[in-house]
Amino acid sequence: xxxxxxxxxxxxxxxxxxxxxxxxxxxxxxxxxxxxxxxxxxxxxxxxxxxxxxxxxxxxxxxxxxxxxxxxxxxxxxxxxxxxxxxxxxxxxxxxxxxxxxxxxxxxxxxxxxxxxxxxxxxxxxxxxxxxxxxxxxxxxxxxxxxxxxxxxxxxxxxxxxxxxxxxxxxxxxxxxxxxxxxxxxxxxxxxxxxxxxxxxxxxxxxxxxxxxxxxxxxxxxxxxxxxxxxxxxxxxxxxxxxxxxxxxxxxxxxxxxxxxxxxxxxxxxxxxxxxxxxxxxxxxxxxxxxxxxxxxxxxxxxxxxxxxxxx
Amino acid sequence: xxxxxxxxxxxxxxxxxxxxxxxxxxxxxxxxxxxxxxxxxxxxxxxxxxxxxxxxxxxxxxxxxxxxxxxxxxxxxxxxxxxxxxxxxxxxxxxxxxxxxxxxxxxxxxxxxxxxxxxxxxxxxxxxxxxxxxxxxxxxxxxxxxxxxxxxxxxxxxxxxxxxxxxxxxxxxxxxxxxxxxxxxxxxxxxxxxxxxxxxxxxxxxxxxxxxxxxxxxxxxxxxxxxxxxxxxxxxxxxxxxxxxxxxxxxxxxxxxxxxxxxxxxxxxxxxxxxxxxxxxxxxxxxxxxxxxxxxxxxxxxxxxxxxxxxxxxxxxxxxxxxxxxxxxxxxxxxxxxxxxxxxxxxxxxxxxxxxxxxxxxxxxxxxxxxxxxxxxxxxxxxxxxxxxxxxxx
Numbered sequence: 001x002x003x004x005x006x007x008x009x010x011x012x013x014x015x016x017x018x019x020x021x022x023x024x025x026x027x028x029x030x031x032x033x034x035x036x037x038x039x040x041x042x043x044x045x046x047x048x049x050x051x052x053x054x055x056x057x058x059x060x061x062x063x064x065x066x067x068x069x070x071x072x073x074x075x076x077x078x079x080x081x082x083x084x085x086x087x088x089x090x091x092x093x094x095x096x097x098x099x100x101x102x103x104x105x106x107x108x109x110x111x112x113x114x115x116x117x118x119x120x121x122x123x124x125x126x127x128x129x130x131x132x133x134x135x136x137x138x139x140x141x142x143x144x145x146x147x148x149x150x151x152x153x154x155x156x157x158x159x160x161x162x163x164x165x166x167x168x169x170x171x172x173x174x175x176x177x178x179x180x181x182x183x184x185x186x187x188x189x190x191x192x193x194x195x196x197x198x199x200x201x202x203x204x205x206x207x208x209x210x211x212x213x214x215x216x217x218x219x220x221x222x223x224x225x226x227x228x229x230x231x232x233x234x235x236x237x238x239x240x241x242x243x244x245x246x247x248x249x250x251x252x253x254x255x256x257x258x259x260x261x262x263x264x265x266x267x268x269x270x271x272x273x274x275x276x277x278x279x280x281x282x283x284x285x286x287x288x289x290x291x292x293x294x295x296x297x298x299x300x301x302x303x304x305x306x307x308x309x310x311x312x
Numbered sequence: 313x314x315x316x317x318x319x320x321x322x323x324x325x326x327x328x329x330x331x332x333x334x335x336x337x338x339x340x341x342x343x344x345x346x347x348x349x350x351x352x353x354x355x356x357x358x359x360x361x362x363x364x365x366x367x368x369x370x371x372x373x374x375x376x377x378x379x380x381x382x383x384x385x386x387x388x389x390x391x392x393x394x395x396x397x398x399x400x401x402x403x404x405x406x407x408x409x410x411x412x413x414x415x416x417x418x419x420x421x422x423x424x425x426x427x428x429x430x431x432x433x434x435x436x437x438x439x440x441x442x443x444x445x446x447x448x449x450x451x452x453x454x455x456x457x458x459x460x461x462x463x464x465x466x467x468x469x470x471x472x473x474x475x476x477x478x479x480x481x482x483x484x485x486x487x488x489x490x491x492x493x494x495x496x497x498x499x500x501x502x503x504x505x506x507x508x509x510x511x512x513x514x515x516x517x518x519x520x521x522x523x524x525x526x527x528x529x530x531x532x533x534x535x536x537x538x539x540x541x542x543x544x545x546x547x548x549x550x551x552x553x554x555x556x557x558x559x560x561x562x563x564x565x566x567x568x569x570x571x572x573x574x575x576x577x578x579x580x581x582x583x584x585x586x587x588x589x590x591x592x593x594x595x596x597x598x599x600x601x602x603x604x605x606x607x608x609x610x611x612x613x614x615x616x617x618x619x620x621x622x623x624x625x626x627x628x629x630x631x632x633x634x635x636x637x638x639x640x641x642x643x644x645x646x647x648x649x650x651x652x653x654x655x656x657x658x659x660x661x662x663x664x665x666x667x668x669x670x671x672x673x674x675x676x677x678x679x680x681x682x683x684x685x686x687x688x689x690x691x692x693x694x695x696x697x698x699x700x701x702x703x704x705x706x
Contacts (some may be wrong), residue, residue: 047546070549077540083325085332090325097321098548100314126332142544152547 004053006039006204013039015204017053017183017233021183026176028195029185030294036204038078044183045075045152058150071099074137074148078155078185079226084128088119088138091127092145099146113141117171133160151175152185157191169194189294191260198295207301216288218296219296222246224286227255227269230279237276241268256286318550322558326532330566349509349582361390362411362436362450367398369418374461384457388450405437410449412436414454432458504585504670513584514669515638518661521571521597522604528563529608530621538617538703545702552698553576556691560605567601568594577627587672596664596674601681603657606690613697632658657686 006014014036019028029037042048043055046062055062058069065073082091091112101109113212114120117137122130130138136156143151156172157165165188172182173194192198193212199213200207208215217223222245227233232252238244243265248256261264262285270280288296366381368374373380378391389412394489395401398415405413417430434451504510536542545555574592578584586593607628615621633639635653642653653659660679667674 040541045543045544045547065547067549070547073547075544075547077543079540079543081540081544083329085329086325090328094321094325095544095548097317097324098545098550100549102313102317200387 001040002046002054004040004043004055005051006036006043006048007051013204014043014050017201017204017206019199019206019209021181023181024176024179025196026182026184026194028198029183029201030189030192030198031185031187033187033262034204035201037187039202040206041075041152041154041183041185045073047075047276066088071146073226074143074146074151074223076151076153076156078158081139081142082127082135085126087124087126088114088130088141089123091138091142095142096145100306101111101146109145109147113145114138116144116157116174117141133164136160137164144175148180150181151183153182155185155187155209157186157188165191175245183196189290192290192294200294202298202301205301207295212290215290215297216293219293219300220258220259220288222260224225224280224288224298225257225259225266226284226286227257227273227280228282229253229255229273230281233273233276233278237272237278238269241272244269248280253281313550315554318554319561320549322555323562326559326562327565329532330528330562335442351439354385361388362447363409364389364391364412364414365401365404365410365413366391366394367396367413368394369398369400370396372419374416374458381454381457384461385450385453388446389454391637397655398553402435405435407435412451414451414458416458503587503672506585506670509582510584510670511666512638513578513582514665515636515662517574517578518600518658518665519629519632519636519638520574521567521600522607522632522656522658523625524662525563525567525601525604525623526568526611526628528566529559529605530611530615530625531618532559532563533609533698534615534618534621535611537612552695552702555702556609556695556698559609559628560602560691563602563605564598564607567605568597571597571601586669586671588668588674592668592674593665596661596668596680596683599680599687600657600661600664603660603683603687603690606687606694607657609694610690612699613694613701628656632656635659637662654682655686659684660686 001020001190002018004014004017005012017036017040019027029040031037039048043050044057044062046057046065049063057065058072060066060069083094086094089110092113093106096106096109110123111120114123119130119134119137121143122134125282127135127138136159140153140156143153153172156168160168169191174182176196186192192200192215196210196211197209198215199209208218210218230253233249233255235247235249235255238247238255242282243260244257244261246258250256257269259269266283266285270283273280349530364381366378368376376394378394381394382389383389393401398413401410401413401415404410413433413435415433415435417432432455434455436447510652534544575597608625611621611624611628615624631652633677635645635649636656636659637653637660642650642659646655660683663676664674664679664683667676
């Protein structure tokens, strides 16, 4: 996807977006509601056109997918896409037939797809009688039944409980481990850590694109160490320590230092404090949550935008 | 093979969905059938006679016995009274106490002898056009009889008057013959003289078939368009022809099954004659279903919500009741409106089924061509529209 732009009635929803997805990986498209995630995934699947830019999926432009390529793709829309009056296995069977799977091969495929999402025991239950979470899993089974190479999954965990969300992600990672490529949108920032690559989108623009660990580092400029001392400490103590990029003081006996390499700098920092006659009561590397990472990156992005506007 | 599987996917899905909601079918088919049954049982086919009052002015030489006038238009008029006070009678008409008021002219016989035409006033107080027509018919019968009576009275008073008109032979002719020189003898050449149920049965049947096909098709695609299904179809290797054929076959099967049940009830239970063969009957039903499905699919491809699909289906039903010949003959409409009427599949359906079932042969064979043409045209339009819908959104 390169330099892709999409506007609705003059309002730009996706702005100059570029990224690549490596085969056999999960790309998480993360962003708040209305940030352009669904528009992005719909352009990738060819269900929505674009104003500018290029998109290639399995070697073809989504606007002109051949039947052969369509058969290698799966799309799980965000909108409800089940037939309420059909049972779980009938819903999956319908999608299997849409992909040209004949009745003899279909039975085993349906069973396998339902088994994967743990709905085999509920295969005779009508879709309308399944819980919200089960319906979402059933939609996933529908997307999997034809054994696709590339899956586009729009908000698979929206509206389902945390335990089930984890189960869905377990399943997505299992699919990845089978060599499939997945593009998954989510508004739950914490789910970014399940992905191999994360594209953080805000107001249609790509704020960051990297693996989860690199994003953490990008957000905070390095590793974060939290140091607790036995008496009040001056943050200036660490100002001259090589490799320490910034120091904050959340409390009189607490320092939060961003460092280039936590492993190498931990003993150096302990020594610098000890030399000042202060005891180190505790020191641990902080793992900022993705909510914190996301917030930090968004704030940085907005600061850049506001700075640019101010300079302009 | 892949295409057949894909078409089959829609057939299977649609059949299952419909079977899972039997209430929809029951209300669509059994509802109109039950109404027709009740209508047939409740409606005798004979309208109640008009409650009539006749005013014969003082000095006029006409009979004043109500029984006498009742015999002039039997079954159509119930002469309640023969009086002389026209104003009071008119008041009763305004109050709805009587249906018809007939006021005979003053001294009609004298006027006739002097070569002047007199006027009989007939008044009624009704807005229903069907009632007006019937009242007019009953009145013309009564007025004709009254005229005869006036002439007869004149002839009895002086045969010489008639001799002046008819010559010397009139002297041998009885006055009532002079008054009524001709009589009518009627004969119906149709192979059957159907009762109300038999006549309206094929029409209701055609209406049920069209309405069933339209509603089934109309809601199916609307739901899919408004859910995530359409995006799934856009991504899946399925094309608009496969989708449309699947829908046509599925709904065609359902409609035919329902037609079989309703047709069986009509013939077997209600005793509607089927003078033509079953095969041709099935053929007409197939054509009607094909054309009606086209309308339903077109509605589903243009409606932007289920509510709008319901509204459009109801508008179509209403138009069908008024313009299809179900209530009023198509030939009664202005020419431009007849084109609208013939564009409704049910118009051809009613005519073809009535002719096939009640006459045993289709006389207006051109209607078969029109029905097929409507079906093919609607299929083509639906296909073009569906291609646009399935195409990547702009």
